[in-house]
Amino acid sequence: MNETRWLDADEQQTWRSFLTATRLFFDRVDRQLQNGAGLPHAYYEILTRLSEAPDRTLRMSQLASTSLSSRSRLSHAVSRLEESGWVRRRPCPTDKRGQLAELTAEGFARLEAAAPGHVEEVRSSLFDVLTPEQQRSLREISDALSAHLSDSPLWPAVADRRQS
Amino acid sequence: MNETRWLDADEQQTWRSFLTATRLFFDRVDRQLQNGAGLPHAYYEILTRLSEAPDRTLRMSQLASTSLSSRSRLSHAVSRLEESGWVRRRPCPTDKRGQLAELTAEGFARLEAAAPGHVEEVRSSLFDVLTPEQQRSLREISDALSAHLSDSPLWPAVADRRQS
DNA sequence: CTAAACGTGTTGAGAGCTCAACTATTCCCG
DNA sequence: CGGGAATAGTTGAGCTCTCAACACGTTTAG
Numbered sequence: 001m002n003e004t005r006w007l008d009a010d011e012q013q014t015w016r017s018f019l020t021a022t023r024l025f026f027d028r029v030d031r032q033l034q035n036g037a038g039l040p041h042a043y044y045e046i047l048t049r050l051s052e053a054p055d056r057t058l059r060m061s062q063l064a065s066t067s068l069s070s071r072s073r074l075s076h077a078v079s080r081l082e083e084s085g086w087v088r089r090r091p092c093p094t095d096k097r098g099q100l101a102e103l104t105a106e107g108f109a110r111l112e113a114a115a116p117g118h119v120e121e122v123r124s125s126l127f128d129v130l131t132p133e134q135q136r137s138l139r140e141i142s143d144a145l146s147a148h149l150s151d152s153p154l155w156p157a158v159a160d161r162r163q164s
Numbered sequence: 165m166n167e168t169r170w171l172d173a174d175e176q177q178t179w180r181s182f183l184t185a186t187r188l189f190f191d192r193v194d195r196q197l198q199n200g201a202g203l204p205h206a207y208y209e210i211l212t213r214l215s216e217a218p219d220r221t222l223r224m225s226q227l228a229s230t231s232l233s234s235r236s237r238l239s240h241a242v243s244r245l246e247e248s249g250w251v252r253r254r255p256c257p258t259d260k261r262g263q264l265a266e267l268t269a270e271g272f273a274r275l276e277a278a279a280p281g282h283v284e285e286v287r288s289s290l291f292d293v294l295t296p297e298q299q300r301s302l303r304e305i306s307d308a309l310s311a312h313l314s315d316s317p318l319w320p321a322v323a324d325r326r327q328s
Numbered sequence: 329c330t331a332a333a334c335g336t337g338t339t340g341a342g343a344g345c346t347c348a349a350c351t352a353t354t355c356c357c358g
Numbered sequence: 359c360g361g362g363a364a365t366a367g368t369t370g371a372g373c374t375c376t377c378a379a380c381a382c383g384t385t386t387a388g
Contacts, residue, residue: 004280005287014303015286021309022186023232028313034376040344045183060367068187073345075368080344097353097366116168122179123169129312130305135178137301141294142181148293149188198346204374224337237375239338244374261336261383 025125032121037114042069043077044118047086047111050103057102059092086110189289196285201278206233207241208282211250211275214267221266223256250274 007015030041037044049066050056058066064074078101081087086107092098103111127135171179194205201208213230214220222230228238242265245251250271256262267275291299 004283006283007287007291010303011291011299014299014306015290017303017306017310018290020232021306021313022190024313025309026186031376042344061365064367068184070346071367072347072369076344079368092366095354095366099367119168119170123171125313126179126182126309127171127175129308134301134305134308135175137298138305139178139181141298141302141305142178142185144293144298145185145189145290146181149185149192149289195346206374225335228337234376235337236339236377240374243338256336259336259383263337 028125029118029121033114033118036117037110039110039114042067042073043081044111044114045069046074046077046081047103047107050087050101051108051111055102056108057090057100060099060101063101081107192289193282193285197278197282200281201274203274203278206231206237207245208275208278209233210238210241210245211267211271214251214265215272215275219266220272221254221264224263224265227265245271 026041033039033041033044039047045067046063046069049063050058053062060074060078061071063069063078064071067074069077078087078089082089086104088102088104090100090102092100130138190205197203197205197208203211209231210227210233213227214222217226224238224242225235227233227242228235231238233241242251242253246253250268252266252268254264254266256264294302
């Protein structure tokens with residue numbers, strides 16, 4: 001291992017501020033959804049991705065990657081969503097290993113009911129706080145990070161993790 | 165309730181990209197710490213804040229607010245850290261309700277051992293990916309969000325939550 | 329001075345997430 | 359074709375987090 005490239009004072013500040021901002025922000029989003037719709041944000045995302053898919057149906061693995069979930073997490077989540085009746089599982093006709101997850105009418109209704117409160121929270125806690133210029137910057141920064149992080153695997157490799 | 169102010173296409177993109185970036189990034193940070201030091205990031209932060217305090221000691225409530233933790237979470241966390249021997253609890257001399265949390269020598273050593281790997285992850289996954297200009301923007305954006313979010317309470321009010 | 333309100337910290341139940349192990353199916357290559 | 363490797367998804371244990379309820383000390387107002 002080489003010498004550690006420590007953070008200088010400026011970087012420290014940036015890092016802590018970023019940490020604080022994201023924690024506060026996502027806490028609010030999670031909480032709003034939990035209070036307002038009885039749904040954790042991860043579940044809301046799953047329902048959203050399903051709602052946008054053709055036939056409101058996706059393979060589990062597709063759903064896992066688009067909703068940034070591990071397979072395991074998704075599996076647990078869908079089980080719970082199935083118990084609640086928002087999602088239905090069906091075997092995949094073309095691949096006997098596969099499973100399809102389908103958003104039910106009840107699930108869609110639930111999502112529609114939850115959406116306004118959620119969007120309002122995102123708008124008021126994020127967009128309303130930033131200037132248009134800052135919004136553009138945030139977009140660029142996020143794109144850069146996403147691009148970099150999605151194709152640089154952690155360590156050698158991780159077993160049951162993320163995407164296909 | 166008023167009409168929902170939905171997100172337009174541009175905002176949608178920004179929002180999703182932000183979501184993706186932060187999820188990927190914090191997943192990596194968490195995982196690096198978990199693998200490299202056997203510590204969740206929240207615990208690392210607690211140890212860090214203690215290490216910076218006078219006598220490496222803080223009141224539980226102080227520690228909760230500086231580490232962005234709820235009281236309850238902190239209480240559980242400190243219990244676990246105490247079992248591991250990284251932290252010690254002592255009654256507060258000036259307020260019989262209070263508790264002081266103190267970082268032990270072992271805890272400090274653990275933190276020192278964990279730090280290089282953690283910093284390297286933050287640097288390579290965050291700072292190395294952004295231009296100096298983007299780093300400045302990120303700082304401004306984060307400051308704006310933090311400022312806004314820390315003094316606008318959620319809903320009417322929330323019981324057992326965050327800071328003093 | 330006392331009673332109510334408030335502040336500080338803890339606890340236990342319930343939920344979600346991670347990790348590792350496992351089953352079942354499909355792919356690939358000799 | 360046959361067998362090993364890769365892929366799809368699930369499961370259960372263990373851990374952390376949240377929420378609500380609680381216990382106890384402190385402050386404040388009548």
